[in-house]
Amino acid sequence: MNSDGLRECHDVVVIGGGQAGLATGYHLARRGVQFVILDAADQVGDSWRNRWDSLRLFTSGRYDGLPGMPFPGPRTFFPSKDQVADYLSVYATRFQLPIRLRTRVKRVSARDDGEGFVVVANGQPMGADQVIVASGAFHAPRVPEFAAELDPSILQLHSSQYRRPAQLQDGPVLVVGAANSGAEIALDVAGRHPTTLVGSNTGHIPVDLDGRLGRMVDPLIWLAANHVLTIHTPIGRKVRSVARFHGHPVERARPDRVRAAGVDRRLGRVVGVRDGLPVLDDGKVVDAANVIWATGWRRDYSWIDLPILRDDGWPDEVEGVVASAPGLYFVGLPFQRAIASSLLGGVGRDAADIVDRVLARSRATAGVTDHDGGTVASLEQA
Numbered sequence: 001m002n003s004d005g006l007r008e009c010h011d012v013v014v015i016g017g018g019q020a021g022l023a024t025g026y027h028l029a030r031r032g033v034q035f036v037i038l039d040a041a042d043q044v045g046d047s048w049r050n051r052w053d054s055l056r057l058f059t060s061g062r063y064d065g066l067p068g069m070p071f072p073g074p075r076t077f078f079p080s081k082d083q084v085a086d087y088l089s090v091y092a093t094r095f096q097l098p099i100r101l102r103t104r105v106k107r108v109s110a111r112d113d114g115e116g117f118v119v120v121a122n123g124q125p126m127g128a129d130q131v132i133v134a135s136g137a138f139h140a141p142r143v144p145e146f147a148a149e150l151d152p153s154i155l156q157l158h159s160s161q162y163r164r165p166a167q168l169q170d171g172p173v174l175v176v177g178a179a180n181s182g183a184e185i186a187l188d189v190a191g192r193h194p195t196t197l198v199g200s201n202t203g204h205i206p207v208d209l210d211g212r213l214g215r216m217v218d219p220l221i222w223l224a225a226n227h228v229l230t231i232h233t234p235i236g237r238k239v240r241s242v243a244r245f246h247g248h249p250v251e252r253a254r255p256d257r258v259r260a261a262g263v264d265r266r267l268g269r270v271v272g273v274r275d276g277l278p279v280l281d282d283g284k285v286v287d288a289a290n291v292i293w294a295t296g297w298r299r300d301y302s303w304i305d306l307p308i309l310r311d312d313g314w315p316d317e318v319e320g321v322v323a324s325a326p327g328l329y330f331v332g333l334p335f336q337r338a339i340a341s342s343l344l345g346g347v348g349r350d351a352a353d354i355v356d357r358v359l360a361r362s363r364a365t366a367g368v369t370d371h372d373g374g375t376v377a378s379l380e381q382a
Contacts, residue, residue, distance in 0.1 A: 006118065006125050006126055006127040007124055007125070007126060008126045008127070009126065009127035009128070009129075010034060010035055010036050010126065010127065010128050010129070011033055011034040011035060011128075011129050011130065011362070012028060012033055012034070012035035012036075012128065012129065012130050012131070012132060012358060013035065013036055013038065013117075013119050013126065013128035013130075013131050013132070014028070014035060014036070014037040014038070014131075014132045014134055015038055015105050015108070015119070015131065015132070015133050015134060015135050016037075016038075016039060016133065016134035016135035016136065016332070017037050017038070017039030017041065017044055017092070017099050017101070017134075018039075018047050018088070018134065018135075018136065018332070019066060019088060019332065019344050019347055020134035020135075020136070020331045020332025020342070020347050020351065021037050021039065021099075021132075021134035021135075021331075021332075022037075022044075022066060022088060022091055022092055022097060023066050023067055023331070023347045023348045023351040024037075024132055024134055024331050024351040024354065024355065025037050025092075025095070025097040025098070025099075026066065026067045026068055026095055026097070026348075026351070027067065027348075027351050027352050027355040028355055028358075029095060029096075029097065031355060031359060033355070033358065033359070033362075035098065036098050036099075036100060037097060037098060037099045037100065038099075038100050038103045038105055038119070038121050039099060039100070039101055039103060040101075040102065040103065040104040040105075041101060041102070042101060042102060043089065043101065044085075044088050044089045044091075044092045044099060044101070045084070045085030045086065045087075045088040045089045046085070048081045048082070048084045048085040048088065049081065049082060049085040050160075051081045051160075051163075052081075052159075052162050052163050052164065052184075052185060052188065053081075053163055053164045054164075054184070054188050055080065055081040055184070056078045056079065056080050056081070056252075057078050057079050057080075057084065057344070058078070058180075058209060058251040058252060059078070059222065059343060059344070059345060060075060060076050060077065060078055060215075060218055061073050061074060061075050061076070061077050061078070061079055062075035062076070062218075063218075063222050063343075063344075063345035064079055064084070064087075064344040064345050065344070065345060066088075066091055066344060066345075066347070066348055067348040067351070067352070068095065069090075069091055069094060069095075071087060071344070072087065076215055076218070078209070078210070084344070100121075102122075103121050103122055104121060104122060105119060105120070105121045105135075105303060106120045106121065106123075106303055107119070107120040107303050107304075107305055108120075108131055108133075108303065108304045108305060108306070108328075109305040109306065110305075110306060110325070111127065115129075116128055116129045116130070116327060117129075117130075117131050117327065117328070119131065129327065129362070129365075130327040130328070130329070130358050130361065130362070131327065131328050131329070132329045132330070132331055132354060132358070133304070133315075133328070133329070133330045133331070134330070134331045134332050135332075136332055136333070136342070137297075137299050137314070137333050137334055137342075138296070138297035138299070139297060139298065139299060139300040140297060140298040140300050141158040141159075141160050141161075141293070141297060141298075142293075142295050142296050142297055142298045143156075143158055143293045143295060144270070144293075144295070146272050146273050147291075147293065149272075149273040149276075150273055150276060150277070150278065150291065151276030151277065153289075154276070154277075154288060154289060154290065154291055155167075155168060155169050155289065155290045155291070156290075156291045156292075156293065157290070157291075157292050157293070158292075158293045158294075158295075159177070159181045159182065159185060159292060159293065159294040159295075160297075162185055162292055164188075165188060165189045165191070165192045165193065168189065168192075168193060168289075168290045169289055169290060170289065171193070171194075171288070171289025171290065172193060172194040172195070172196065172286075172287055172288050172289055172290070173186075173189050173193040173194070173195045173196070173288065173289070173290045173291075173292065174195075174196050174198065174270075174278060174286050174288035174290070174291045174292070175189070175195065175196070175197045175198070175291075175292045175294055176198050176199065176270050176278075176291065176292070176293050176294060176295055177198075177199045177247075177293065177294030177295045177296065178197050178198065178199025178200065178201070178202065178250075178265070178294075179199070179202045179246075179247030179248065179250065179294070179296075180247065180248060180250055180251060180252075180253065181294045182197060182199055182292075182294030183197065183250050183253035183258060184252065184253045185292055185294060186253070186258060186261075186263050187253050187257065187258065187261050187263070189292075190261040190262055190263050191261070193290070194262075194264075195261075195262070195263045195264065196263070196264040196265075196266060196286055196288070197258060197263050197264070197265050197266070198266045198267075198268060198269065198270055198280060198286075199267075199268075199269070199294075200246070200267060200268070200269070201267060202246060202247045202248065202249055202250060203249035203250070204249050204250040204251070204254045204255060205221075205249055205250070205251045205254065208254070209251060209252055210252070222340070222345070225338060225339045225340040225343070225346065226338050226340045226346060226349075227338070229338060229339040230337055230338040230339075231319070231335070231337060231338070236338065236339070239335075239339065240335040240339075243334065243335055243339065244314065244334055244335055245312075247296070248339075266280065266284075268280050268281045268282055269281045270286075278291060299313050299314065301313075301315065304328075306324075306325045306328065307324065307325075308322050308324055308325050308328065314333075315330055315333070317329075317330050317333070317336075319336060319337050319350070319353065320333070320336050320337075320350060320353070320354050320357075321354075321357060326361065327361060329354045329357065329358070330354075331347065331350055331351050331354050332347050332350070332351075336350055337349075337350055337353075
């Protein structure tokens with residue numbers, strides 16, 4: 001234990017052991033940085049294992065690899081959620097990344113002397129010169145308050161709790177929220193239950209990802225996701241302002257597939273309860289024995305005890321760098337740099353950039369000079 005009462009200190013603490021944390025760990029290890037990855041899960045890949053059974057990626061295998069390790073299997077197939085989970089587990093083992101599982105971070109704050117941070121995990125404080133938050137942006141399921149007024153006989157699940165149709169009781173299903181998760185779940189249950197899907201139109205990809213045309217345009221879609229739809233282009237900034245708050249365009253569960261499956265697709269919102277049943281904004285009461293809330297997530301950064309949030313609840317960062325808290329970074333945020341930033345095949349680029357920033361700040365703090373004799377610029381000046 002050092003003089004600050006900290007049991008251990010690290011050059012870098014990475015918070016989150018999903019794809020963003022693993023990609024960041026890969027680059028830190030390659031650059032010889034001393035670090036640790038903290039994750040609350042029981043196993044690497046659990047964030048994927050705990051999703052609905054039929055889930056498949058929207059990106060083909062050729063674009064699903066993390067740095068240094070291609071995704072196994074055919075380049076044009078779309079991996080399942082369990083294949084992704086297994087891949088992440090193998091990745092962590094292959095590169096011997098220092099992950100501490102079942103370790104939940106409760107607080108990040110500045111050290112009293114202003115030199116670095118204190119990270120409290122499982123009740124124990126540790127020091128960190130720099131901190132990289134790789135825990136994503138979706139933390140707590142969001143369900144409207146009036147859900148508590150529904151008849152107790154109605155089975156209610158958030159999309160994060162849904163696994164398979166066998167969970168549901170007999171009778172009709174109402175899926176609330178028509179972005180990718182809601183539309184996919186509606187398709188999944190429609191074969192066994194009368195299904196209504198309610199939500200605004202988020203748009204959709206105009207081609208069948210699983211078809212011949214989809215395979216042909218797949219490289220173009222990936223190119224756009226990395227180099228066109230970015231924060232550096234006008235169209236990218238416009239898409240970001242929509243995607244961060246209203247969901248991405250529907251990819252596989254397009255409107256024609258939803259209609260063909262017999263799903264009753266209704267635009268609008270569920271706004272309340274009447275006689276124990278959900279009511280739409282057009283006044284219609286929906287008879288439902290099951291309600292699945294695909295209504296998204298709340299961001300919760302209350303555990304970061306630093307003034308880093310904007311009025312809209314998102315971290316005040318630019319490409320993952322938090323100027324107001326030097327030494328604090330994010331990796332894996334939706335649309336951090338591009339629409340691909342939070343995806344398996346896109347997060348590695350952002351992770352590499354953040355690790356470069358970490359090293360630049362370490363050199364600047366240590367007073368290391370570059371080959372021209374000048375002091376390396378600090379991160380805040382970069």
